[in-house]
Amino acid sequence: MSHATKPRIASTVAINRPHILVLAEGRTQSEQNNRKGHLFEEFIALLMELYGYEKPTRDRLNSTENGIELDVTTSHKLTGQRAIAECKAYSTNLDAPAITGFYGKLASARFDIPDLVGFFVAIPGLTAGADVFFRKTASNDQQFRYLNPEAIVDLLIEKSIIKEPQTDELTSDFAVIITRHGTYCANKLVDPSSRRAAFVQVWGTDGVPDPVIELLTASDYAGALPVTSITAHAQRPLAVSISAEPTIVEVHGSKSELEYQLPASPKFFVGRGDHIKEFQTLFKERIEHATVVVLNGQSGWGKSSLALQFRSQLNQKGGSGLVIDSRTATSPEFVWQAIRKALLSAERHGIAKLPVNASFASLSSAITTMANTQWTGKPLLVFFDQFENVFRDARLTQEFRDLAFAIREVTAPVIVGFAWKTDLVGLTETYPYKLRDDIRSCANIYIMDPLGPSEINALLHRLQKAAGTKLQKELKQRLREVSQGLPWLFKKLASHVDRELKSGATQDDLVADSLNVKRLFETDLTELNLPEREALKRFARMAPKAASEVVEAIPKEIVQSLLDRRLIVQVGDLLDTYWDIFRDFLITGDVIVSESYILRQTPNAVARLLKEVINAGGDLLADDAVTKLGLKLGAVFNLARELKVMGVATDVPRHVHIADDIINASDRETAIRDRITASLKKHKALSLLTDLAASADGPLPITAFAEALPKAFPAIQVRDDIWAQYARAFITWFEYAQIATLDRNSIEIPPSDPKLITLLTATRHPRARTQGRPKSFPQSQPKPALALAQAIARNLPHPAMRYNAKKKALSDLILLDLIDSPKTDVYTIKRNPFDASFSVLAEVILDGIEQFSGCKPAVQLLRANPNATHSEIGQALQAGHGTTWSDQTLLLNGKTFRAWAKAARLIAGRLNRKGRKRKKNWSQEAMLWNEEEPAITTTGEPRAMTEESLPQPKPKADSDQDVAPPPEPPSLRSPTSW
Numbered sequence: 001m002s003h004a005t006k007p008r009i010a011s012t013v014a015i016n017r018p019h020i021l022v023l024a025e026g027r028t029q030s031e032q033n034n035r036k037g038h039l040f041e042e043f044i045a046l047l048m049e050l051y052g053y054e055k056p057t058r059d060r061l062n063s064t065e066n067g068i069e070l071d072v073t074t075s076h077k078l079t080g081q082r083a084i085a086e087c088k089a090y091s092t093n094l095d096a097p098a099i100t101g102f103y104g105k106l107a108s109a110r111f112d113i114p115d116l117v118g119f120f121v122a123i124p125g126l127t128a129g130a131d132v133f134f135r136k137t138a139s140n141d142q143q144f145r146y147l148n149p150e151a152i153v154d155l156l157i158e159k160s161i162i163k164e165p166q167t168d169e170l171t172s173d174f175a176v177i178i179t180r181h182g183t184y185c186a187n188k189l190v191d192p193s194s195r196r197a198a199f200v201q202v203w204g205t206d207g208v209p210d211p212v213i214e215l216l217t218a219s220d221y222a223g224a225l226p227v228t229s230i231t232a233h234a235q236r237p238l239a240v241s242i243s244a245e246p247t248i249v250e251v252h253g254s255k256s257e258l259e260y261q262l263p264a265s266p267k268f269f270v271g272r273g274d275h276i277k278e279f280q281t282l283f284k285e286r287i288e289h290a291t292v293v294v295l296n297g298q299s300g301w302g303k304s305s306l307a308l309q310f311r312s313q314l315n316q317k318g319g320s321g322l323v324i325d326s327r328t329a330t331s332p333e334f335v336w337q338a339i340r341k342a343l344l345s346a347e348r349h350g351i352a353k354l355p356v357n358a359s360f361a362s363l364s365s366a367i368t369t370m371a372n373t374q375w376t377g378k379p380l381l382v383f384f385d386q387f388e389n390v391f392r393d394a395r396l397t398q399e400f401r402d403l404a405f406a407i408r409e410v411t412a413p414v415i416v417g418f419a420w421k422t423d424l425v426g427l428t429e430t431y432p433y434k435l436r437d438d439i440r441s442c443a444n445i446y447i448m449d450p451l452g453p454s455e456i457n458a459l460l461h462r463l464q465k466a467a468g469t470k471l472q473k474e475l476k477q478r479l480r481e482v483s484q485g486l487p488w489l490f491k492k493l494a495s496h497v498d499r500e501l502k503s504g505a506t507q508d509d510l511v512a513d514s515l516n517v518k519r520l521f522e523t524d525l526t527e528l529n530l531p532e533r534e535a536l537k538r539f540a541r542m543a544p545k546a547a548s549e550v551v552e553a554i555p556k557e558i559v560q561s562l563l564d565r566r567l568i569v570q571v572g573d574l575l576d577t578y579w580d581i582f583r584d585f586l587i588t589g590d591v592i593v594s595e596s597y598i599l600r601q602t603p604n605a606v607a608r609l610l611k612e613v614i615n616a617g618g619d620l621l622a623d624d625a626v627t628k629l630g631l632k633l634g635a636v637f638n639l640a641r642e643l644k645v646m647g648v649a650t651d652v653p654r655h656v657h658i659a660d661d662i663i664n665a666s667d668r669e670t671a672i673r674d675r676i677t678a679s680l681k682k683h684k685a686l687s688l689l690t691d692l693a694a695s696a697d698g699p700l701p702i703t704a705f706a707e708a709l710p711k712a713f714p715a716i717q718v719r720d721d722i723w724a725q726y727a728r729a730f731i732t733w734f735e736y737a738q739i740a741t742l743d744r745n746s747i748e749i750p751p752s753d754p755k756l757i758t759l760l761t762a763t764r765h766p767r768a769r770t771q772g773r774p775k776s777f778p779q780s781q782p783k784p785a786l787a788l789a790q791a792i793a794r795n796l797p798h799p800a801m802r803y804n805a806k807k808k809a810l811s812d813l814i815l816l817d818l819i820d821s822p823k824t825d826v827y828t829i830k831r832n833p834f835d836a837s838f839s840v841l842a843e844v845i846l847d848g849i850e851q852f853s854g855c856k857p858a859v860q861l862l863r864a865n866p867n868a869t870h871s872e873i874g875q876a877l878q879a880g881h882g883t884t885w886s887d888q889t890l891l892l893n894g895k896t897f898r899a900w901a902k903a904a905r906l907i908a909g910r911l912n913r914k915g916r917k918r919k920k921n922w923s924q925e926a927m928l929w930n931e932e933e934p935a936i937t938t939t940g941e942p943r944a945m946t947e948e949s950l951p952q953p954k955p956k957a958d959s960d961q962d963v964a965p966p967p968e969p970p971s972l973r974s975p976t977s978w
Helices: 029-050 096-109 128-138 149-158 210-217 273-283 303-316 333-348 363-372 387-392 394-407 433-441 453-467 473-483 487-502 507-512 517-526 530-542 547-553 556-564 580-588 603-615 622-629 633-645 668-681 684-695 702-712 720-736 782-794 803-815 842-851 853-864 870-881 887-903 922-929
Strands: 019-022 057-064 067-075 082-089 117-123 144-147 171-179 182-190 197-203 227-229 291-297 320-325 380-385 414-421 444-447 568-571 574-577 619-621 655-658 741-743 746-748 819-823 826-829
Touching (some): 029 067, 029 082, 029 117, 029 149, 117 149, 149 171, 197 210, 273 291, 387 394, 394 414, 453 473, 453 487, 473 507, 517 580, 530 547, 530 580, 547 574, 556 568, 603 619, 603 622, 603 720, 684 702, 702 746, 720 741, 782 826, 803 819, 853 887, 870 887
Parallel strands (some): 082 117, 291 414, 380 414
Antiparallel strands (some): 067 082, 741 746, 819 826
């Protein structure tokens, strides 16, 4: 018994699979479902009796909103042959696992009952894959049977349970109605012009009682259509007016480069090359079956723009497409009529020819019409954008889910797409997660990511072209950081920059402004008068809303003003804010965008500038800071930038100005720490670090944070070693905020023992032996360290050297236990490494080195092999310190330790080719420890030389590549940004 048998109904019917509807009264949904289950059980019993079987015994009955499941057993009345039946009534076709599972159960039961018959009842039917399994299995197993709606209708007509109507009118969606009052039939009369349903007609063998008409009227089958009772041979003429079509609005793109209120038109589209290539493969060759695609991404990541680009790509191949705004969807009929609009468009474009009996009376008839359409081979795209609005209605979502499932069974060059955002907030318990996941399960999924460096560079070039001027490097860098690679945010910022530059603002002003998107939204509001602002906020709480309802709550002249300013937009009959992000801002007063600046300078470096500004009363001219700190203007700018982005300093051109509330605070250090902590807690780098720490098995290496950091700044492209420097800078600020701590290159978050780092008072260097875990040695050459020790021993002024060089030398002396620091910036000799004539006592230095556990492997190596290479010494040090260094760091640390080993007379100097000791050029070594430090300074604590601490090559001048340069020395920074 095959499901291929077609029902014997009139040829004027638009052929689509019959519906089997179970309708029941009930005060609650649960009560209705329970009664539907029992009615379905009685109906299956009727079918089994019609096939000659006894009334079956129920084994299992499960009835929910998703459908009815029933398992029964029975015996044949004449032969006594046993049979089992598994019956499922859903809204979509059953996939292969359902029927294969039943057949497995049947095969198992046949071990005890060899001639057992198996009936599988599937309403509305099987998918193509499940049907293939049935046909193949049934050809070898005559006792395995499958009943679908066509077979059921044939049997009911044959046994005179129901009667088909005789009509010359075009009808659609024949249905068998199962109620406690009896079994009836229904169909929909189709308007010959629009091919939409006009009304529902229902009939029975002995008339139709009013309760059945009421049940049918309230059913999803009827929708909003009127229901009329007729006799089986007396058809009512078409005399009912057709209801208004659902409002279906197409998505339109922007008309200019920097227009941010609309998605980017294909003319202005940038990037997404991988997604476009994947989409093109769907129609590169002739499409055999309809396909479903899903775009997922967060708000403003360019889903609508990509959907428009998909349509453009398809149009270039001779196809046709619609991108539909789903915000106007309010009823299931929206789905069918969207299909109708798309098919009619395809027919106008000459890529399809609809059948003569085309019908769009239901989803089923629309899918059948699509399947019976003649296609030229050119593809059709039907894309539903802004789909998150559909999720508010579970019944509507189910209809779209059924479309996604059903479309895969259609042999036609059709692509159905959906796009919804993945950052939904405030979801309710009724949110249809299962239906959403069902759609995704049958689709090709495209996950949207932020734009990358090359794509942002392309947008920056377009901004320069629109503004008619070349942008400064710092302004472009701020646009990269603040935009976070998000298309909506970049366009908003770019529009602001373009408008400000054309109104006379300087790029320096824009850099100082920090490009705060919340401030830009607030600027939008300041341009409105008070009634307009209040009306806009009130509107945001109701949007999207029908225009007729909006003007009842808000004066129409204010609504028109907001429309003219494009703060609200019209979508069909609905009004909405131009961005859902803007709507959230109006409601909450905040923008759900994490902080996204990059910290390049450490607290220790910034503290130098901060102290000078505080000492000057909270305001210091940039030129005065240059003089006081001995830095160049660019370096002062870099230090001040960190204070500005974290809210400690305010935007005052050519000044470093500390926020007034911090200056007036009784405890300025606490006020600064609170301000910085609040800023960092909103930073996306902290969210990234927290996620990494939560998933790490044990302590989190700082290298892992550095490797993951580019994900937080997708629009920034720098070398890996620069990301390592950025990571260390971030961690030191997290330490200052007592959010995390760094110990031997491992990050602990939250910290069990927070470090107390200060900006306004010097932070004492913790002595290595009192901390339990000693710091790395060596950090400097012995010559400058011993010169500094001699000055301390003689109570003389310290020799002139760079700040970081002196810090490293002092750290080495403390680690060797040669000096002590009883209080901040005060140092005394602890173990004198000099004799009476201030000659170096090598044994004292050697004793300090040998007591330092991290150096023991290197000492042992040199005693065994005095000619060990720098790299071999570095590897021994690396093992002793329990860390990981790059090859360059291994080489440098090995070379530095060899110098200390010679100072301690652990080894002699190397011999030259003539067998003589090589001379040491101490003047060159002195140049090393006076060399200018890189812009990224170390933390307030001593640390080992690493590749992060080495001076980096100077970046090239700004080029068309617009790739973020590594942190540049202050001397390279142009003072024009002040």
